[in-house]
Amino acid sequence: MTSLLQVLGFAGSLRRGSYNAALLRAAGELLPEGMTLEIADLSSIPLYNEDVRDQGYPEAVQALRDHIVGADALLIATPEYNGSISGVLKNALDWASRAPGLPLKEKPVAIMGASTGNMGSVRAQMHLRHLCSYMNMFPLNKPEVLVAQAQDKFDVDGRLIDEVTRGFLSDLLIALADWTRRVKKAE
Ligand SMILES: Cc1cc2nc3c(=O)[nH]c(=O)nc-3n(C[C@H](O)[C@H](O)[C@H](O)COP(=O)(O)O)c2cc1C
Numbered sequence: 001m002t003s004l005l006q007v008l009g010f011a012g013s014l015r016r017g018s019y020n021a022a023l024l025r026a027a028g029e030l031l032p033e034g035m036t037l038e039i040a041d042l043s044s045i046p047l048y049n050e051d052v053r054d055q056g057y058p059e060a061v062q063a064l065r066d067h068i069v070g071a072d073a074l075l076i077a078t079p080e081y082n083g084s085i086s087g088v089l090k091n092a093l094d095w096a097s098r099a100p101g102l103p104l105k106e107k108p109v110a111i112m113g114a115s116t117g118n119m120g121s122v123r124a125q126m127h128l129r130h131l132c133s134y135m136n137m138f139p140l141n142k143p144e145v146l147v148a149q150a151q152d153k154f155d156v157d158g159r160l161i162d163e164v165t166r167g168f169l170s171d172l173l174i175a176l177a178d179w180t181r182r183v184k185k186a187e
Pocket residue numbers: 013014015017018019020021079080081082083084114115116117118119120121150
């Protein structure tokens with residue numbers, strides 16, 4: 001029997017109609033057997049401040065860090081802002097990257113992203129991969145899920161209606177399950 005994998009997902013956009021948040025919700029519909037997905041809300045994470053950290057992590061930050069520690073893997077949906085990841089996402093990762101415990105260290109992570117441009121967040125994803133390597137995370141390489149022209153891929157209720165993208169997303173989740181089990185086995 002294969003073990004249950006608990007995945008924590010978060011999107012780097014706080015926008016109510018966020019395509020990246022919608023992409024995460026679509027992932028929740030396409031989970032392979034044995035995988036669960038909890039979605040973390042980054043809206044109450046304050047801006048990083050080392051003086052604040054010196055006094056102890058704020059409650060919302062500590063909760064995020066605890067959820068990351070408890071998760072077998074992460075699933076990050078990144079928007080592309082000026083060719084990189086959003087401040088919201090970078091800020092959350094900065095909080096999560098700090099001692100004690102280094103919650104992100106050696107954490108398997110799958111990356112995906114949606115943008116309204118033609119490049120489907122590829123530049124943001126490349127920058128995020130760079131950050132993952134710096135933080136010693138274990139990012140899954142393939143498949144890539146790049147949702148270009150996102151406004152055409154979701155319906156008015158934010159449901160992912162593009163079947164090709166749903167297929168890529170499903171493949172990503174299967175690959176993340178396999179990758180996470182391999183990493184855990186090697187521990
Ligand atoms: C500050 C800002 C910068 C952006 N820069 C890019 C960009 O570099 N490339 C791109 O494809 N889209 C860019 N966009 C458009 C986003 O892809 C679009 O707003 C998208 O809907 C954001 O993701 P979300 O739907 O999850 O909020 C930018 C949007 C904002 C607000």
